[in-house]
Amino acid sequence: MFENKTNRTELSSLGEFGLIEHISKAIELKNPESVHGIGDDAAVLDSQGKMTVVTTDMLVEGVHFDLTFQPLRHLGYKSVTVNLSDVYAMNATPKQIIVAIALSNRFSLEAIEELYEGMKMACDKYEIDLVGGDTTTSTSGLIISITAIGVANKDELVYRSGAKEHDLICVSGDLGGAYMGLQLLEREKRIFVENPNIQPDLGGNDYILERQLKPEARKEVIEKLAELKVKPTSMIDISDGLSSEILHICYQSGVGAEIYEDKIPIDPQTYERAREFNLDPTVCALSGGEDYELLFTIQQSDYEKLRAHMDISIIGHITDKNSGVHLVDKSGNMVKMKAQGWDALLKQE
Amino acid sequence: MFENKTNRTELSSLGEFGLIEHISKAIELKNPESVHGIGDDAAVLDSQGKMTVVTTDMLVEGVHFDLTFQPLRHLGYKSVTVNLSDVYAMNATPKQIIVAIALSNRFSLEAIEELYEGMKMACDKYEIDLVGGDTTTSTSGLIISITAIGVANKDELVYRSGAKEHDLICVSGDLGGAYMGLQLLEREKRIFVENPNIQPDLGGNDYILERQLKPEARKEVIEKLAELKVKPTSMIDISDGLSSEILHICYQSGVGAEIYEDKIPIDPQTYERAREFNLDPTVCALSGGEDYELLFTIQQSDYEKLRAHMDISIIGHITDKNSGVHLVDKSGNMVKMKAQGWDALLKQE
Numbered sequence: 001m002f003e004n005k006t007n008r009t010e011l012s013s014l015g016e017f018g019l020i021e022h023i024s025k026a027i028e029l030k031n032p033e034s035v036h037g038i039g040d041d042a043a044v045l046d047s048q049g050k051m052t053v054v055t056t057d058m059l060v061e062g063v064h065f066d067l068t069f070q071p072l073r074h075l076g077y078k079s080v081t082v083n084l085s086d087v088y089a090m091n092a093t094p095k096q097i098i099v100a101i102a103l104s105n106r107f108s109l110e111a112i113e114e115l116y117e118g119m120k121m122a123c124d125k126y127e128i129d130l131v132g133g134d135t136t137t138s139t140s141g142l143i144i145s146i147t148a149i150g151v152a153n154k155d156e157l158v159y160r161s162g163a164k165e166h167d168l169i170c171v172s173g174d175l176g177g178a179y180m181g182l183q184l185l186e187r188e189k190r191i192f193v194e195n196p197n198i199q200p201d202l203g204g205n206d207y208i209l210e211r212q213l214k215p216e217a218r219k220e221v222i223e224k225l226a227e228l229k230v231k232p233t234s235m236i237d238i239s240d241g242l243s244s245e246i247l248h249i250c251y252q253s254g255v256g257a258e259i260y261e262d263k264i265p266i267d268p269q270t271y272e273r274a275r276e277f278n279l280d281p282t283v284c285a286l287s288g289g290e291d292y293e294l295l296f297t298i299q300q301s302d303y304e305k306l307r308a309h310m311d312i313s314i315i316g317h318i319t320d321k322n323s324g325v326h327l328v329d330k331s332g333n334m335v336k337m338k339a340q341g342w343d344a345l346l347k348q349e
Numbered sequence: 350m351f352e353n354k355t356n357r358t359e360l361s362s363l364g365e366f367g368l369i370e371h372i373s374k375a376i377e378l379k380n381p382e383s384v385h386g387i388g389d390d391a392a393v394l395d396s397q398g399k400m401t402v403v404t405t406d407m408l409v410e411g412v413h414f415d416l417t418f419q420p421l422r423h424l425g426y427k428s429v430t431v432n433l434s435d436v437y438a439m440n441a442t443p444k445q446i447i448v449a450i451a452l453s454n455r456f457s458l459e460a461i462e463e464l465y466e467g468m469k470m471a472c473d474k475y476e477i478d479l480v481g482g483d484t485t486t487s488t489s490g491l492i493i494s495i496t497a498i499g500v501a502n503k504d505e506l507v508y509r510s511g512a513k514e515h516d517l518i519c520v521s522g523d524l525g526g527a528y529m530g531l532q533l534l535e536r537e538k539r540i541f542v543e544n545p546n547i548q549p550d551l552g553g554n555d556y557i558l559e560r561q562l563k564p565e566a567r568k569e570v571i572e573k574l575a576e577l578k579v580k581p582t583s584m585i586d587i588s589d590g591l592s593s594e595i596l597h598i599c600y601q602s603g604v605g606a607e608i609y610e611d612k613i614p615i616d617p618q619t620y621e622r623a624r625e626f627n628l629d630p631t632v633c634a635l636s637g638g639e640d641y642e643l644l645f646t647i648q649q650s651d652y653e654k655l656r657a658h659m660d661i662s663i664i665g666h667i668t669d670k671n672s673g674v675h676l677v678d679k680s681g682n683m684v685k686m687k688a689q690g691w692d693a694l695l696k697q698e
Contacts, residue, residue, distance in 0.1 A: 009458035052401060055481065056496060058449040062488040100407040100494045109358035132404065134494075139411040145449045145483075145494035147405060 051157060053094075053150040055086040061141035068192075069185040072111055074213045075144075076118025082239065083148035084126055084217035085292045089237040090159070091222060092152035096131045097123070100145040102138035115144075126219060156231070158296070163234040163253035167297040169316040170232075170306065172221045174265040175242055176281055179288025180273040181205070181212030187277075207269045215292045221311065222294075228305045232296035241289040243337045247325055249297065256323035259316035259337070261330050286327070286337075400506060402443075402499040404435040410490035418534040421460055423562045424493075425467025431588065432497035433475055433566035434641045438586040439508070440571060441501035445480045446472070449494040451487035464493075475568060505580070507645070512583040512602035516646040518665040519581075519655065521570045523614040524591055525630055528637025529622040530554070530561030536626075556618045564641045570660065571643075577654045581645035590638040592686045596674055598646065605672035608665035608686070610679050635676070635686075 059065060059079050067075070080097060087094040099119065103112070123130055128148075188200040202209060218237075225232065234253055236245045242264070250257050264285050274281040297318055298306065306312055316328075325337040408414060408428050416424070429446060436443040448468065452461070472479055477497075537549040551558060567586075574581065583602055585594045591613070599606050613634050623630040646667055647655065655661055665677075674686040 010454070013458075052498075054445070054447055054496070054498065056447045056449045056494070057483050058451050058485050058492070058494055060451045060485060060487050060492070063451070063486050096403070098403055098405045098496060100405045100496075102407050102409045102412070102492065105359070109362075134405050134407050136407050136409060137412050138409050138492075140489050143407070143409070143451065143487075143492050143494075145405070145407055145492075147403070147447060147449075147496040149401075149403065 051092070051152050051154050053087055053090050053092040053152060053157075054147060055083060055090075056145065056147040057083050057086065058143065058145040060143050066185075066189070067142070068189055070213060072114040073118035073121070076115040076120075077122045077214050078118075079144045079146055080119050080122035080128070080148075081126075081215055081217045082292060083146045084122070084128065084219070085215075085237040085239070087148050087150035088217055088219060088222045089235050089294060090150070090152065091156050091225075091232065091235060092150040093222075094126060094128055094148050094150040094217075096129045096149040098131060098147045098149075099133035100136075100147075101133070102136045102143040104138050104140060104142075107142065126217065158232045158235040159252070160234055160236050160249050161252040161254075162232075163249050163255050163257075163297040163318045164299075165255055165318055165320050166300055167233050167318040168300060168303060168314050169246070169257060169259060169295070169297055169318065170312050170314050171238070171242070171265065171293055171295050172218050172312055173291070173293040174267040174270065175238065175286075175291050175293060176266050176274065176284035176288050177208045177211035177270045178215060178290035178292075179212075179241075179284045180270045180277070180279075181208035181210070182288075182290070183277055183279070184208065184273060185212065205269065205273065207267060208273060212290065215290065217292060218294050224309065224311075228309075230298055230302045230305050232298055235294060235296035238291045238293045238295055239289055241285075241287040242295065243286045243327075244289070245295045247337060249295070250318075250321075250325045253297075253318070254321050256319035256321050257316060257325045257337075258319055258323075258328055258334075259326070260328045263313060263315040265313040265315075282327075282329075400441070400501050400503050402436055402439050402441040402501060402506075403496060404432060404439075405494060405496040406432050406435065407492065407494040409492050415534075415538070416491070417538055419562060421463040422467035422470070425464040425469075426471045426563050427467075428493045428495055429468050429471035429477070429497075430475075430564055430566045431641060432495045433471070433477065433568070434564075434586040434588070436497050436499035437566055437568060437571045438584050438643060439499070439501065440505050440574075440581065440584060441499040442571075443475060443477055443497050443499040443566075445478045445498040447480060447496045447498075448482035449485075449496075450482070451485045451492040453487050453489060453491075456491065475566065507581050507584040508601070509583055509585050509598050510601040510603075511581075512598050512604050512606075512646040512667050513648075514604060514667055514669050515649060516582050516667040517649060517652060517663050518595070518606060518608060518644070518646055518667065519661050519663050520587070520591070520614065520642055520644050521567050521661055522640070522642040523616040523619065524587065524635075524640050524642060525615050525623065525633035525637050526557045526560035526619045527564060527639035527641075528561075528590075528633045529619045529626070529628075530557035530559070531637075531639070532626055532628070533557065533622060534561065554618065554622065556616060557622060561639065564639065566641060567643050573658065573660075577658075579647055579651045579654050581647055584643060584645035587640045587642045587644055588638055590634075590636040591644065592635045592676075593638070594644045596686060598644070599667075599670075599674050602667070603670050605668035605670050606665060606674045606686075607668055607672075607677055607683075608675070609677045612662060612664040614662040614664075631676075631678075 065075055083097060084094045119130060184205055188202060191198055192200060234249050236248055238245050246257050246259060261282050264282060266281050266285055271281045274284050326334040327337055329335055414424055432446060433443045468479060533554055537551060540547055541549060583598050585597055587594050595606050595608060610631050613631060615630050615634055620630045623633050675683040676686055678684055
């Protein structure tokens with residue numbers, strides 16, 4: 001009716017990097033308290049010395065979760081931990097969350113209670129306060145938007161932009177499990193839709209199901225790094241897959257990287273399910289996403305301190321910018337890394 | 350598939366008050382920095398003396414806005430000001446916002462640019478920094494969730510809970526305009542849908558259209574109160590309509606109230622359009638919402654300081670709890686106040 005007739009650029013032609021850069025370049029910070037703005041896991045605000053870290057994530061039904069197999073309690077839990085994960089990825093301690101939800105009349109009070117119970121479980125486990133929010137109606141489905149707030153001393157903060165040539169690339173835990181959990185749930189859903197009398201067969205897959213449905217934020221990794229007195233030079237959490245995240249670090253640090261395929265940590269259950277599904281386990285780890293592990297870089301001099309730590313794998317090293325970002329595959333071939341997580345998501349629609 | 354078979358309580362049977370109370374009662378604050386949690390315009394966090402105020406609002410296409418008549422630039426502007434309004438309603442100064450949006454491929458880059466341009470205009474006007482966010486896909490329509498962060502000294506903060514018997518009830522600006530603007534836009538949309546060749550007739554209605562499409566947050570009211578050295582005893586911004594907001598104040602302060610119909614400020618344009626639409630202008634002011642004026646209470650001893658202020662109307666006084674919350678109509682009848690804004694919205698679906 002009052003539509004603007006302008007050129008049309010498809011968002012898919014930009015991808016996440018392009019869109020964020022596009023949005024960011026028009027924005028200047030005005031307040032001295034705003035230390036660090038768009039483009040990291042969280043913003044940083046200066047509260048008289050102590051830094052306040054703020055981050056937000058939105059989960060949309062049908063895009064980020066499927067209530068046919070995601071119990072609401074787990075969804076509540078996950079919606080909190082994915083936000084806390086962003087705060088930990090700044091090497092900060094989360095303290096509060098604010099929850100905005102939009103929901104249709106399809107949801108009963110009991111359903112909402114389950115959702116909040118899950119949030120409360122996560123708040124209790126991570127010692128977080130739910131301090132406020134907004135509850136509103138939606139025309140279709142459930143939308144959850146959570147903002148997490150944390151604190152850190154100024155010199156403790158770790159940004160995406162600090163990686164230097166020769167730094168070692170580390171990752172916590174293992175990768176690809178959340179993606180395989182999702183593949184399994186979607187297969188059982190298809191079978192169930194075709195024949196509702198067949199009960200889902202999910203036995204023996206607890207690990208990958210939990211990785212997908214109820215992921216944790218890696219608080220203990222941050223605590224262990226502090227204990228070992230290792231301050232990463234850069235850090236990010238793995239929400240979109242290893243390829244996408246290493247590209248974020250390289251892009252913001254102005255460096256290149258080499259990651260060794262045979263060093264990428266993959267759990268045996270993830271590996272077996274991937275093979276069953278005729279998927280390459282490495283691709284699941286690179287592009288699957290939702291593992292919420294921490295990807296970080298350290299100075300070579302910190303290698304000895306981390307070497308014996310079972311839960312952290314050293315998977316590669318930072319190179320100069322001109323060398324680009326590559327995967328060195330099992331045969332020694334250099335494969336250029338591409339971000340698949342978000343772009344793939346955007347093109348799905 | 351893994352559905353929980355439990356009792357079902359319709360959310361509409363609870364209403365906003367019931368739902369918030371229900372959610373809040375399960376939540377305990379654990380961190381000493383979390384000074385004030387759910388149930389006000391914003392949460393309050395203690396950053397070593399200075400208080401951090403955080404608030405969030407979610408806007409859903411088809412519920413909170415209609416892109417057939419809401420230009421994206423105005424929507425961007427409005428999505429920021431409605432959040433700032435919540436920070437001002439705490440008597441605090443907003444400093445930063447974080448923006449989460451979900452959008453479908455229906456939107457082009459140019460559309461998103463327009464949306465962000467509007468946000469930037471509001472940020473510039475109110476001297477706010479956009480410090481971060483999340484951009485994701487939606488299966489249908491546009492969802493905007495904004496978190497605003499502000500600061501205040503501890504003794505400056507004004508909560509909803511501070512109103513005392515005999516306090517005077519004040520409101521800034523005038524009410525009902527945003528609602529009448531919406532009525533007008535919806536009428537013109539219906540005409541346009543029936544016959545696309547008829548151009549919308551919106552002339553002479555600039556004031557109410559702007560109240561609906563591009564509302565401001567009442568920064569200057571907060572500044573004026575500070576200048577006059579009047580600290581309200583309680584305050585809230587009018588997003589859901591005067592009835593709903595006075596009920597919030599009375600509920601949280603444990604008091605009653607009497608509001609005089611003939612004191613409610615209504616702009617002549619609002620009044621005329623309401624009459625044209627066969628609507629009662631008072632009902633528009635009471636239940637319309639979206640005016641983003643400030644409703645606050647002051648001690649009687651502050652009356653002289655505010656009396657001559659043209660932009661602030663004194664519309665009633667606080668009574669004891671047992672007297673309830675009433676409108677004294679033009680004939681002197683006492684009418685019990687009911688919250689209509691949010692409940693009506695929830696039942697619409």
